[in-house]
Amino acid sequence: MEIHEVPIEQLRHADYNPRQIKEQDFAHLKQSLEKYGFVEPLVVNQAPGRENVIVGGNQRFEAAKALGHKVVPFYFVAIPDLEAEKELNVRLNKNLGEWDWDGLSSYF
Secondary structure (H helix, E strand, O other): OOOEEEEHHHOEEOOOOOOOOOHHHHHHHHHHHHHHOOOOOEEEEOOOOOOOEEEEOHHHHHHHHHOOOOEEEEEEEOOOOHHHHHHHHHHHHHOOOOOOHHHHHHHO
């Protein structure tokens, strides 16, 4: 996959995005972007009629805007079907493993 960059004002949220973020989590996300940068690019649709819709990374997009970023990195996907786009949106947020809480404790 090729990573692209685009002026932030050209991207738009998926109006169906079910994700929410609490204020404290948003602050942590901004801190992470400041410290590490964009290590996980956004996923943006380029299918006709769905151009520049953010399928994955809506919260990172908002954090980047809040931090004054002018461009953001992203991958293109071409998903013309809205239902398939919605499914990918959910899968990008849900297809995650669970924490090993005992193992995680050694990080802090």
